[in-house]
Amino acid sequence: xxxYFFRRLLLVLPVAxxxxxxxxxxxxxxxxxxxxxxxxVDATAEEQAAMRAAYGLDKPLPVQYAIWIGNLAQGDMGKSxxxxxxxxxxxFGAVQNSLLLAVSAAVIAFPIGIFLGFLAGYFRDTxxxxxxxxxxxxxxxxxxYWLGIVLVIIFSVNLGWLPSMGAGPGGSQSWEWDWLHMRxxxxxxxxxxxxxxxxxxxxxxxxxxxxxxxxxxxxLYAKGMSRGDVLRHVARNAASTALSVxxxxxxxxLGGSILIETVFNWPGSGFLLSNAIFQRDLPLLQGTILxxxxxxxxxxxIVDVAQAAIDPRIKRT
Amino acid sequence: MLRLKAGIAALAVAxxxxxxxxxxxxxxxxxxxxxxxxxxxxxxxxxEGMRFMGYTVYDSLIExxxxxxxxxxxxxxxxxxxxxxxxxxxxxxxxxxxEGVTFHDGAPFTAADVxxxxxxxxxxxxxxxxxxxxxxxxxxxxxxxxxxxxxxYTLEIVTKEPDATLPYQMTWILMSSKANWEAMDKxxxxxxGHPSGTGPWKLETxxxxxxxxxxxxxxxxxxxxxxxxxxMVLIPLPEPNARSAALLSGQVDWIEAPAPxxxxxxxxxxxxxxxxxxxxxxxxxxxxLEGSPxxxxxxxxxxxLAIDREGMMPLLGGLMVPAKGFLPPSSxxxxxxxxxxxxxxxxxxxxxxxxxxxxxxxxxxxxxISPSGSGQMLPLPMNEYVQQSLxxxxxxxxxxxxxxxxxxxxxxxxxxxxxxxGAQSINFTYFIQDPFTGLIRHLxxxxxxxxxxxxxxxxxxxxxxLFKQIxxxxxxxxxxxxxxxxHEKYVNDALFLMVTHDVAPRAMSPKVKGFVQAQNWYxxxxxxxxxx
Numbered sequence: 001x002x003x004y005f006f007r008r009l010l011l012v013l014p015v016a017x018x019x020x021x022x023x024x025x026x027x028x029x030x031x032x033x034x035x036x037x038x039x040x041v042d043a044t045a046e047e048q049a050a051m052r053a054a055y056g057l058d059k060p061l062p063v064q065y066a067i068w069i070g071n072l073a074q075g076d077m078g079k080s081x082x083x084x085x086x087x088x089x090x091x092f093g094a095v096q097n098s099l100l101l102a103v104s105a106a107v108i109a110f111p112i113g114i115f116l117g118f119l120a121g122y123f124r125d126t127x128x129x130x131x132x133x134x135x136x137x138x139x140x141x142x143x144x145y146w147l148g149i150v151l152v153i154i155f156s157v158n159l160g161w162l163p164s165m166g167a168g169p170g171g172s173q174s175w176e177w178d179w180l181h182m183r184x185x186x187x188x189x190x191x192x193x194x195x196x197x198x199x200x201x202x203x204x205x206x207x208x209x210x211x212x213x214x215x216x217x218x219x220l221y222a223k224g225m226s227r228g229d230v231l232r233h234v235a236r237n238a239a240s241t242a243l244s245v246x247x248x249x250x251x252x253x254l255g256g257s258i259l260i261e262t263v264f265n266w267p268g269s270g271f272l273l274s275n276a277i278f279q280r281d282l283p284l285l286q287g288t289i290l291x292x293x294x295x296x297x298x299x300x301x302i303v304d305v306a307q308a309a310i311d312p313r314i315k316r317t
Numbered sequence: 318m319l320r321l322k323a324g325i326a327a328l329a330v331a332x333x334x335x336x337x338x339x340x341x342x343x344x345x346x347x348x349x350x351x352x353x354x355x356x357x358x359x360x361x362x363x364x365e366g367m368r369f370m371g372y373t374v375y376d377s378l379i380e381x382x383x384x385x386x387x388x389x390x391x392x393x394x395x396x397x398x399x400x401x402x403x404x405x406x407x408x409x410x411x412x413x414x415x416e417g418v419t420f421h422d423g424a425p426f427t428a429a430d431v432x433x434x435x436x437x438x439x440x441x442x443x444x445x446x447x448x449x450x451x452x453x454x455x456x457x458x459x460x461x462x463x464x465x466x467x468x469x470y471t472l473e474i475v476t477k478e479p480d481a482t483l484p485y486q487m488t489w490i491l492m493s494s495k496a497n498w499e500a501m502d503k504x505x506x507x508x509x510g511h512p513s514g515t516g517p518w519k520l521e522t523x524x525x526x527x528x529x530x531x532x533x534x535x536x537x538x539x540x541x542x543x544x545x546x547x548x549m550v551l552i553p554l555p556e557p558n559a560r561s562a563a564l565l566s567g568q569v570d571w572i573e574a575p576a577p578x579x580x581x582x583x584x585x586x587x588x589x590x591x592x593x594x595x596x597x598x599x600x601x602x603x604x605x606l607e608g609s610p611x612x613x614x615x616x617x618x619x620x621x622l623a624i625d626r627e628g629m630m631p632l633l634g635g636l637m638v639p640a641k642g643f644l645p646p647s648s649x650x651x652x653x654x655x656x657x658x659x660x661x662x663x664x665x666x667x668x669x670x671x672x673x674x675x676x677x678x679x680x681x682x683x684x685x686i687s688p689s690g691s692g693q694m695l696p697l698p699m700n701e702y703v704q705q706s707l708x709x710x711x712x713x714x715x716x717x718x719x720x721x722x723x724x725x726x727x728x729x730x731x732x733x734x735x736x737x738x739g740a741q742s743i744n745f746t747y748f749i750q751d752p753f754t755g756l757i758r759h760l761x762x763x764x765x766x767x768x769x770x771x772x773x774x775x776x777x778x779x780x781x782x783l784f785k786q787i788x789x790x791x792x793x794x795x796x797x798x799x800x801x802x803x804h805e806k807y808v809n810d811a812l813f814l815m816v817t818h819d820v821a822p823r824a825m826s827p828k829v830k831g832f833v834q835a836q837n838w839y840x841x842x843x844x845x846x847x848x849x
Binding site for chain 1: 552
């Protein structure tokens with residue numbers, strides 16, 4: 001198991017390198033000047049050139065990349081062009097907020113998704129199955145930013161029960177679990193949970209349905225095993241695939257919530273990313289994308305290792 | 318005993334009343350910016366940055382009178398009580414500074430502070446030079462050649478050439494505290510968290526990207542501008558729907574630029590929409606390069622006559638002032654142009670036919686537009702409206718749509734640059750608050766792009782002479798007259814496609830009282846109270 005883990009870990013290094021190259025190069029392709037955000041609109045050509053030189057943007061791209069990766073190796077992600085603040089400080093503050101939101105959404109989505117999926121798989125081709133399938137398709141299909149706006153209109157504007165924006169009172173950014181903070185979390189977390197509920201439910205339904213028709217299940221029943229014990233075997237067989245889907249969903253929840261974070265003004269990595277794109281803030285954009293991409297890579301590693309731990313067949317393949 | 322009780326009761330009432338006089342609540346503002354504007358002095362985030370973080374925490378030597386909603390703002394003394402140009406040498410200016418002014422950290426304000434602040438943005442070798450502030454301030458004072466403190470309260474500024482627009486330029490330059498910068502280890506990043514100006518508000522709390530909290534500066538030099546509120550909180554809310562929801566759900570009391578389609582719902586729920594004319598315009602800046610169809614004055618006038626500006630109003634929820642010229646009709650520099658900017662389709666068609674166009678011979682033009690951007694209002698539907706209008710007079714418009722930051726780059730590059738791909742028009746909105754930003758910078762032949770912001774490469778000796786007169790007319794009344802003549806030429810020659818002016822709409826809770834919306838990009842927040 002340990003050797004599998006280290007082998008898998010070694011594979012991460014070239015992937016991370018590739019990710020860093022792509023992160024650096026992709027943001028260079030977009031048109032526009034990264035210094036636009038900080039220069040007055042009527043800055044002269046001389047002033048623009050001076051600023052470009054001051055930020056090292058006049059150097060050839062490979063040189064810029066070498067400087068960037070060299071600084072990264074020393075833990076320096078550079079400074080945001082738009083704000084002048086260290087990128088690491090900006091990104092990790094935002095990632096912490098996104099992680100809080102992602103974990104909360106996962107806590108809502110995964111148990112509900114698993115429960116609904118298992119229910120539909122067990123009672124396949126019944127009214128209940130069709131209802132769960134319809135529900136999960138709706139969950140996946142409804143644009144979640146639209147759902148977010150609807151929830152805000154109902155629960156914030158009309159009922160006044162929950163706040164529509166921000167991560168907490170007084171600009172608080174910490175993981176505090178009192179009601180004042182949690183009430184800010186509810187609407188975005190519920191909105192964000194809808195898609196993974198649908199995806200997890202559909203995955204688990206398919207897995208559970210297939211496994212229940214397998215010969216070994218009939219054999220277990222034939223041996224006189226109780227329904228509960230059989231279902232435990234089914235769950236264990238479905239776990240590794242379900243885990244893989246949930247791991248990727250957690251990655252999606254962390255990095256793919258730009259619209260939700262924008263709708264709710266949630267100060268997370270998605271919101272930061274959208275601002276960085278809007279401002280063409282290259283260092284911030286590169287830093288945010290890199291951290292999120294590496295999070296995906298880390299999630300894949302964790303999922304792979306966890307799958308191997310659950311299902312020994314994976315190690316052998 | 319009774320007297321004692323009465324005395325205690327009277328004290329209690331007095332204390333309550335005193336408390337009521339000072340405790341006027343908290344104003345929470347939802348800004349359109351994605352981040353708190355730069356807090357160290359010279360702000361970023363355009364007009365909104367200056368509005369909320371500039372003229373709140375800081376002062377400039379000369380300021381805008383923001384007390385009236387009924388007339389255009391004019392210059393008034395700020396940290397300088399008076400200023401004058403040398404009768405013999407028109408490049409030499411003397412500023413008399415206000416005595417008794419202190420920064421929030423308690424340090425006195427003197428002429429040495431002005432010199433220190435100018436070095437902060439102009440002298441790269443100076444200890445306090447800050448590239449971020451320089452980027453925002455340097456281009457605002459192009460006239461300044463040198464400066465020195467004559468004594469504690471007298472400052473001398475020498476300009477590169479005679480330039481009567483210097484007072485307007487000085488409104489941009491905000492004074493930070495040298496003592497505070499030294500106390501913060503001469504580190505502007507530390508100053509950002511604990512800034513110190515002389516303005517009516519002190520920055521108390523600053524959480525990047527989330528909020529800034531300001532409290533009144535009780536020792537402010539202008540007693541009429543000591544804030545009545547307990548606190549003002551700035552919250553970046555760049556997404557229009559999130560801003561509207563925050564206001565409607567009571568999380569903020571004031572939002573900038575509500576989305577037009579949310580305004581009826583807000584008004585229906587008792588929220589107040591405040592708006593006023595202000596120095597802003599929404600135009601098509603026209604190419605005057607050789608071969609441009611806009612070189613024909615008949616075509617320019619026809620295009621201006623082809624747009625039903627009143628008909629455009631419903632598109633913006635009524636929140637616009639139809640253009641009658643380049644400057645808003647209420648501007649003190651509007652003058653009396655002979656060409657009337659109005660909707661007259663027949664006249665427009667006649668002009669086009671005179672220019673050789675008609676149903677069988679259309680004119681094709683290409684226009685650069687952006688889907689969004691600072692001050693751009695609703696650029697896509699508005700441009701489609703203009704496209705439809707021009708189609709009525711046989712002008713076929715092809716759009717080149719680019720993202721806002723790229724649009725700024727193309728604007729800086731100018732009409733002759735290959736990056737604009739032959740476009741002969743660019744839809745750009747302008748801050749037109751002073752003679753330079755309002756008129757000179759767009760058409761001065763010395764500022765032809767990429768050396769300046771004369772995008773269309775316009776060059777006209779008569780206009781150059783007018784610009785020269787603006788700069789050499791030091792009597793403000795006479796200067797206003799030249800500015801009026803200049804604007805008349807703008808309109809009479811139909812130098813732009815003049816469409817509309819924004820009205821700076823903002824929505825606020827009915828609890829917000831005492832706000833007077835000046836005809837200016839900046840506003841005075843000191844008069845505001847909140848009914849709790």
